[in-house]
Amino acid sequence: MIWLAILAIIALAAFGAPLFALIAAVALIGLQLSDYESTVLAVEFNRLAESPVLIAIPLFTIAGYVLSESGAPKRLVRLTEAMFGWLHGGLAIVAILACAMFTAFTGASGVTILAIGALIYPALRQAQYSERFSLGLVTTSGSLGLLFFPAVPLILYGIVAQSLGTSPSAGVEDMIKAGALPGLLMVSALAAYSMYAAPKRAHDVPFSAAELRAALWDARYELPLPFIVLGGVFLGTFAASEAAAITAAYVLIITVVIRREIPLQRLPAVLREAMELVGAILLILGVSLGLTYVLIDAGVPEQIFGFVNTHIGNKWAFLLLLNGFLIILGMLLDIFSATVIMVPILVPIAISYGIHPVHLGIIFLANMQLGYFTPPVGMNLFIASFRFKTPVLVLTRACVPFFFVLLACVLLITYWPGLSLWFIPPSP
Amino acid sequence: MIQRVLKILEQIENTAMAVLALVLIFAAAAQVVLRLFDVGVVWLDPVLRALVMWIAMLGALAATRHDKHINLDALTRLLSGWSLRAARLLTLLFAAAICVVLANASYGLVQLDRESMTPLVNDIPAWWVEVILPVGFGLMALRFALRAFVLPAPSQPEAT
Amino acid sequence: ATVFKIATVAPDGTTWMKEMREAAANVKAQTEGRVEVKYFPGGVMGNDVAVLRKMKLGQLQGGAFTGGEISQVQGDIQIYSLPFLFDDLNEIAYVRKTMDAEVKQRLAAKGIVPLGIAGGGFAYLMSTKPLRNQHDLRASKVWVPQNDKIAQVAFEQSQVNPIPLPLGDVYTSLQTGLLETVGTTTSGAIIFQWHTKVKYAFDLPLTYVLGVFAVDKRPYDKLSPADRTVVDREFAQAFQDIELAAAKDNENAWQTLVKNGVSFVKPDATEHQAWIDVGVRTRDAMVANGGISKDLLDKILALKAEYQSQQAAKP
Numbered sequence: 001m002i003w004l005a006i007l008a009i010i011a012l013a014a015f016g017a018p019l020f021a022l023i024a025a026v027a028l029i030g031l032q033l034s035d036y037e038s039t040v041l042a043v044e045f046n047r048l049a050e051s052p053v054l055i056a057i058p059l060f061t062i063a064g065y066v067l068s069e070s071g072a073p074k075r076l077v078r079l080t081e082a083m084f085g086w087l088h089g090g091l092a093i094v095a096i097l098a099c100a101m102f103t104a105f106t107g108a109s110g111v112t113i114l115a116i117g118a119l120i121y122p123a124l125r126q127a128q129y130s131e132r133f134s135l136g137l138v139t140t141s142g143s144l145g146l147l148f149f150p151a152v153p154l155i156l157y158g159i160v161a162q163s164l165g166t167s168p169s170a171g172v173e174d175m176i177k178a179g180a181l182p183g184l185l186m187v188s189a190l191a192a193y194s195m196y197a198a199p200k201r202a203h204d205v206p207f208s209a210a211e212l213r214a215a216l217w218d219a220r221y222e223l224p225l226p227f228i229v230l231g232g233v234f235l236g237t238f239a240a241s242e243a244a245a246i247t248a249a250y251v252l253i254i255t256v257v258i259r260r261e262i263p264l265q266r267l268p269a270v271l272r273e274a275m276e277l278v279g280a281i282l283l284i285l286g287v288s289l290g291l292t293y294v295l296i297d298a299g300v301p302e303q304i305f306g307f308v309n310t311h312i313g314n315k316w317a318f319l320l321l322l323n324g325f326l327i328i329l330g331m332l333l334d335i336f337s338a339t340v341i342m343v344p345i346l347v348p349i350a351i352s353y354g355i356h357p358v359h360l361g362i363i364f365l366a367n368m369q370l371g372y373f374t375p376p377v378g379m380n381l382f383i384a385s386f387r388f389k390t391p392v393l394v395l396t397r398a399c400v401p402f403f404f405v406l407l408a409c410v411l412l413i414t415y416w417p418g419l420s421l422w423f424i425p426p427s428p
Numbered sequence: 429m430i431q432r433v434l435k436i437l438e439q440i441e442n443t444a445m446a447v448l449a450l451v452l453i454f455a456a457a458a459q460v461v462l463r464l465f466d467v468g469v470v471w472l473d474p475v476l477r478a479l480v481m482w483i484a485m486l487g488a489l490a491a492t493r494h495d496k497h498i499n500l501d502a503l504t505r506l507l508s509g510w511s512l513r514a515a516r517l518l519t520l521l522f523a524a525a526i527c528v529v530l531a532n533a534s535y536g537l538v539q540l541d542r543e544s545m546t547p548l549v550n551d552i553p554a555w556w557v558e559v560i561l562p563v564g565f566g567l568m569a570l571r572f573a574l575r576a577f578v579l580p581a582p583s584q585p586e587a588t
Numbered sequence: 589a590t591v592f593k594i595a596t597v598a599p600d601g602t603t604w605m606k607e608m609r610e611a612a613a614n615v616k617a618q619t620e621g622r623v624e625v626k627y628f629p630g631g632v633m634g635n636d637v638a639v640l641r642k643m644k645l646g647q648l649q650g651g652a653f654t655g656g657e658i659s660q661v662q663g664d665i666q667i668y669s670l671p672f673l674f675d676d677l678n679e680i681a682y683v684r685k686t687m688d689a690e691v692k693q694r695l696a697a698k699g700i701v702p703l704g705i706a707g708g709g710f711a712y713l714m715s716t717k718p719l720r721n722q723h724d725l726r727a728s729k730v731w732v733p734q735n736d737k738i739a740q741v742a743f744e745q746s747q748v749n750p751i752p753l754p755l756g757d758v759y760t761s762l763q764t765g766l767l768e769t770v771g772t773t774t775s776g777a778i779i780f781q782w783h784t785k786v787k788y789a790f791d792l793p794l795t796y797v798l799g800v801f802a803v804d805k806r807p808y809d810k811l812s813p814a815d816r817t818v819v820d821r822e823f824a825q826a827f828q829d830i831e832l833a834a835a836k837d838n839e840n841a842w843q844t845l846v847k848n849g850v851s852f853v854k855p856d857a858t859e860h861q862a863w864i865d866v867g868v869r870t871r872d873a874m875v876a877n878g879g880i881s882k883d884l885l886d887k888i889l890a891l892k893a894e895y896q897s898q899q900a901a902k903p
């Protein structure tokens with residue numbers, strides 16, 4: 001009977017049933033098995049209203065949507081071009097930097113490819129970068145920046161991990177600090193590869209002080225944003241949720257009131273689109289709180305824990321298996337569902353191997369980033385395929401070298417905990 | 429006639445969402461500014477968190493309208509014609525059924541908190557906030573059931 | 589076997605959890621496996637409101653709460669925590685010897701049986717800024733725990749406009765300067781790592797901190813009288829040990845704080861009186877708003893007076 005139900009759920013998943021319904025169904029089966037009322041699921045779902053950091057998710061999502069609807073992507077590309085365009089492989093580096101920054105604000109929801117990729121792709125082609133390289137770069141860069149605050153997956157990991165009450169703990173602020181260096185590693189590695197792979201006489205942009213000044217002036221309202229967001233948290237002026245509040249209000253004021261790039265009549269539609277994503281994420285988070293409860297109550301994490309501990313001898317073997325598992329998970333599941341379902345199970349196991357939950361978070365997100373352009377689910381492949389009118393298979397091939405560059409980064413991040421824990425004070 | 433009513437309902441939903449989003453942004457920003465000036469308002473934080481819950485439910489309801497719920501769509505991309513229809517009918521009716529159960533479960537929560545007079549903050553009862561759960565899931569069930577019989581607009585891989 | 593699933597925010601490995609686990613093992617052994625106690629530490633079951641909900645639904649059979657948290661069920665459980673009600677721990681011990689039974693009974697009448705009440709010692713105000721008097725306090729950013737009615741009323745009475753935050757956000761907020769002043773026991777300051785941030789402490793016992801371990805009355809009443817006796821005895825013992833350990837922890841923590849450069853400032857006579865007055869006004873306000881029963885308070889004040897006259901009579 002139980003196997004029948006599980007089979008039915010797998011079939012429904014394959015045919016595209018909403019994930020929240022599938023998670024809820026599994027949780028309900030669990031409740032049925034332990035003879036609990038279904039009200040329990042609502043009690044857990046209601047814990048969404050318990051977490052003070054959660055507010056960061058709608059606020060940053062709104063900020064990201066508003067920014068991508070404004071002229072900010074254009075100004076960001078212009079500015080990075082004026083700053084780095086003159087380097088060898090300069091345009092590729094521009095693509096990487098602009099995508100990373102933009103993804104941090106839009107949470108790798110695929111908007112990056114539409115907003116930035118679409119701007120840069122023609123420029124790359126015009127500068128004689130090969131079609132394959134250009135497509136691969138733009139598709140890959142669409143998820144770059146996932147490790148940078150305020151990317152929503154980073155925040156979500158912090159929220160879920162913190163709710164577990166482990167020691168050492170991993171809060172949102174820790175994740176923000178931890179993501180910086182590994183994120184920079186990925187950006188630098190891709191930039192280095194691009195410099196190597198760029199055509200010999202890439203027709204890039206000559207440096208112009210006047211253009212740089214103009215670009216800086218053009219982006220004057222957006223320039224304070226990284227400082228509000230990152231400076232606030234790194235210097236300790238703001239908590240993550242507060243940085244979110246200030247960012248959202250600031251972005252709304254500059255785009256709607258000062259620049260007037262989003263007319264007032266258009267604003268509700270932009271807000272609604274942001275809210276749809278927020279609703280989809282939080283719904284999954286809410287029901288998975290229920291699932292996590294069912295699993296904890298039934299002692300499932302302890303059983304998995306025991307199993308893993310008896311079969312995997314040491315930390316390094318565990319990390320190797322973890323990477324393999326996470327890449328597959330990233331291929332099959334979207335980042336939000338993967339986080340809310342797997343993190344409560346993975347964190348205690350990782351801690352038992354002496355892996356800091358903050359480090360685990362960075363490993364987790366870095367692997368998930370690969371999943372964005374790995375078939376069969378890799379969302380960015382489909383978005384790029386739609387945007388650039390290119391078959392998914394061609395795109396997949398184009399992404400191969402970039403995949404290996406990032407895979408090397410993921411391995412380095414995995415086996416060098418210090419990189420992630422650089423700014424994290426040692427736990428007492 | 430039904431079309432007109434649905435249209436009006438959607439407009440109410442859109443307006444409610446935009447208003448809640450704006451209130452959330454500016455109330456949250458106000459809280460930061462107040463804190464910097466040393467003023468704490470006891471009820472503001474629970475109210476903000478309640479707003480997040482309402483936005484989540486209304487957002488999820490709107491996501492249902494536009495097929496924006498997160499799912500594994502590798503297989504469905506390959507489907508078309510009757511097989512796509514069948515897959516949608518099956519999966520969306522399943523989602524509707526789950527929403528009915530969730531609506532019922534959250535009605536239980538509202539009852540529970542009404543009986544024990546659980547406060548949100550000060551004298552505001554918690555169930556005033558929670559009432560969005562049964563209402564939201566109920567409407568979502570309805571909408572899933574309706575969408576089960578409708579094919580989405582020509583496929584456009586949009587950013588989720 | 590009857591299983592009691594118990595939620596607590598205390599992380600595994602703390603003294604509290606060790607004692608609780610020991611009690612559970614003893615209960616299981618002495619009831620020959622008829623009563624089993626299972627813990628969910630680290631707050632995995634959610635905050636106090638969520639835990640109480642789950643107790644009503646029968647998902648959980650008990651939890652560990654602070655006096656403030658459980659006061660949403662019955663206000664009188666928090667009565668020992670009225671600010672400036674007691675001057676020292678001996679006074680409290682004297683009062684509690686007589687009053688505990690009645691206080692527990694009042695909570696049990698609401699369907700929740702407190703198996704143990706443990707005093708966690710006195711809370712002190714600690715700050716990142718110099719803290720000498722009420723004026724300094726008003727000028728700083730003061731934390732108040734969410735849902736702590738008494739603390740909110742007390743701050744109101746001393747014209748402090750506190751900032752309500754959940755416990756988990758306090759450390760970051762001290763770091764970022766969103767908060768400057770917190771109230772906690774000396775060992776609490778170390779457990780939560782706040783001692784690395786605060787520099788000044790006000791040497792005046794603010795309030796008696798209370799931990800309450802309570803279970804749902806329904807499964808508890810279903811136990812056989814003999815098993816119930818075992819449960820009562822073992823947890824009473826555990827709580828006695830916890831209280832002793834807490835007293836020792838607090839003393840050691842005080843030394844650690846001093847070693848870490850935290851300076852404790854004693855209030856002068858006028859200042860001390862001003863605080864006592866705040867305490868009295870808070871008591872009155874809590875009685876007036878129905879948070880605390882007057883008859884219970886009167887009994888406690890009478891016992892306190894009795895203790896003080898006994899002390900005065902001693903040579």
Ligand code: NA
Nearest residue numbers: 053239240241
């Ligand atoms: Na925070």
Ligand code: NA
Nearest residue numbers: 163289292344
């Ligand atoms: Na959880």
